[in-house]
Amino acid sequence: MLYNIFEGRRKGKNMPHIPRVVEERIQKKWALKSVAETSVDKSKKKYYCLEMFMYPSGKIHMGHVRNYAIGDAVARYHRMLGEAVLHPMGFDAFGLPAENAAIKGQAHPKIWTETNIEYMKLQLDRLGFLYDWNRELRTSEPDYYKWNQWFFLKMYEKDLVYKAKSPVNWCPECKTVLANEQVVSGKCWRCSSTVSIKMMEQWFIRITKYAEELYNNLDKLTEWPNEVILMQKNWIGRSEGCFVHFEVFKKKTKILVFTTRIDTIYGATYLVLAPDHPLVDELTTDDRKAEVMNFKKTMSSMGTHERVVSKEKVGVFTGSHAINPFNDEKIPIYVANFVLMDYGTGAIMSVPAHDERDYEFAKIYSLPIKTVVKPEKEVEGVYDGDGYLVQSGEFSGMNNREAMKKMALKAKNEGFGEETVTYRLKDWGISRQRYWGTPIPIIYCKECGTVPVPYSDLPVRLPYDVPFTGKGESPLLKTESFLNTKCPKCGKEAMRETDTMDTFFDSSWYFFRYLDPKNDKEPINRELAHFFCPIDFYIGGIEHATMHLIYCRFFTMFLRDIGILDFGEPVKRLMCQGMVTKDGRKMSKSAGNIVDPDQMIEKYGADAVRLNILFLAPPTDQLDWKEEGAEGARRYLQKVFSLVEDAKDELLKDEVAEPQLGTRAYELRKITHRTIKKVTEEFNTRLKLNTIIASLMELTNTQIDFFAKYQKTKEERFALKESVETLLKLLSPISPHLADDLWLSLSPNHTFLVNEKWPEYNEEIAKEEEIEIPVQINGKLRSVIKVKADESEENILKIAKDDEKVKSYIKDKTLIKEIVVKGKIVTLVCK
């Protein structure tokens, strides 16, 4: 409709390109010929191109468009290289929003999810993404989540799964557990009630068993962005140190402390336990009981958020003392808020002279400060660097690094400590008190206890008819038909586990399921996994850096250890695409700045939307959506269209002859081949697709200029045909519809560009025979000379000095230095 205004006003040539018409026509042809189908030809080189699958929220957003436009361009490029490309898409279909919709009475989660998926698939198809829908998967389907349960049972066998009481975020109003990301500033994201911490039985996965490998392998992931590697390193938080046992004065108990600075142990003037440390009660003397109990109560009533926000250090003395095993000194034991139970051992030795936090606490409670490490030069304040030891018994005078090793050895030999490694990473709590997720395949029997569901009984199906009240516990708890079952061991009445799995469990292995999604014999087709995997190129948001991207690495290691895979890392190259914003702000309903992809496609066409989103910024940068840009993209595509239409008569003729050096036709060839080179190299390395598009625009501008002065010689026809055909091929990964439509119109023998061969460049033609070289005098640009590309340094210098402008600058001066960088620059330094 945008075009109807001036349609028919233009004569003959230069008819406007009407995107929606062309795009629908081409999409129909693609579907008819099943171009998206994966070729499993093992004689070919494989390429697994994957974008993070999507949550079926209802409609796609611009972030999806960007993510998938990048992936589709890369996938199409590799198809054209003749590789066996796997490029699938699926749906992360379990999750809270579906259940919330049901609570609001909108629709059953299954219906809601399926309706959304159908619509979103339509949207993806309208954008022209080539997904092999034969391989589509939905995590909410029993034939998918069956294998979640299967893996859970395998983990159970391998002792990688356990149930434990642990603190969780609890919303008293919604009566449910909240994930950390659902707690906003200590409040429930839905009802704004203050979230409390509650102890609950939860299922955990021992991901910490893999902490060391998850950490060490990071150095091998050379094609991952540094920031992700760094975030994962910090998240895993590997830290080398020592365990040290401190005996408690006049008691039989020992306190285990973790420290990374055993070298400062002579400076320890007190110990601190976390408020929830199990030894607190035992260590508290009668006279201190009331105060300690009170302190503990205050601490446990605070939410995590409150506790973290109030940075003030508070604590109480337990009344007990510990003995420093190195010097037998008697030091007081405190309980304080700044020591956390879930890191290290929940107890520390405090060295106020060499630790900022210990110092702060010591100041408040007037505890002694004893210096044991001296730096080379005196510094002010708390010194936590290296130096030599003082007041440290037999270790005095030693370099602290050296002493560290010797002290650890002594502790080990004398049995009160040892070197150790701790991690910040915690075990993965996968229990959710929710309906719309994978049921955890466990049965509780009064006689036999906790019994895993036998493999032969999988899947444990999610019942359809359940009550959605939005209050109370999981709907599954109120669904008798699900809840009541027979014990697989003794056959007596038993109850099912009603917790479902965290959806991150679903997404930890989905990329292996694409290989053979309908396989009902095994979760993963090993043969295909070893052909297509690991993933060659994985694109998604950075928000998954420490969640999905750690879980899926763990899962792959686990799959290797149970013999399904023979590799342990799932992703070779990772790219995190930047956020799409509008007016610099995140798009959101509340900000009212959502850009609707449907409207954009309707207005400008899928080709222009894709071109614009790829052109506006490099894939990894934040991108601010500009509608004017879409207008520009549409204008460019119109230019390509008009050029091909205008030149069609010539492009259809077969009489051609290879152009000679020095002609206009040869110049066009040169630019054509140089563009192929530039675009190919960019696809192979940096993938800055915005610069690829810039080169294509330059090539197009050159072609238009060339055609404006077209002489209709066989040589010019050769160059024109080659150049235009090349352009269409290079453009096709980005704006595939127009490229294909024009391509098909050029010959009845043409097939879709995605099945054509990527053009090759001829280095000889691409090469420049004459180049311009800047001449600098005393660092300033003064002239530009023209020389042969392979001109010798002496000759370049001679030509430069012969240049009139250069002469005028150096005539009264003495040359001190002459620098010639062949093919680059001449610099003359003179006085």
Added chain:
RNA sequence: GCGAAAGUGGCGGAAUUGGCAGACGCGCAGGACUUAGGAUCCUGUGGGGAAACCCGUGGGGGUUCAAUUCCCCCCUUUCGCACCA
């Protein structure tokens, strides 16, 4: 507080190995075609200056014949972690 990334015309960005800063596009200005133009085409477009030239990649210093690029200090923005012992 710690860590990381970034800062280039009016705007998005380019400069891949230290070698002509501003490719390509948006916007803007002028012109052409037009009954009309928010269509299309052409020309121009970092700042200053009549010009020769000068200045210019967040700010300040340094290395170099030469710095957007390397080093040091500072500022700002974004992100991650946030008492991690």
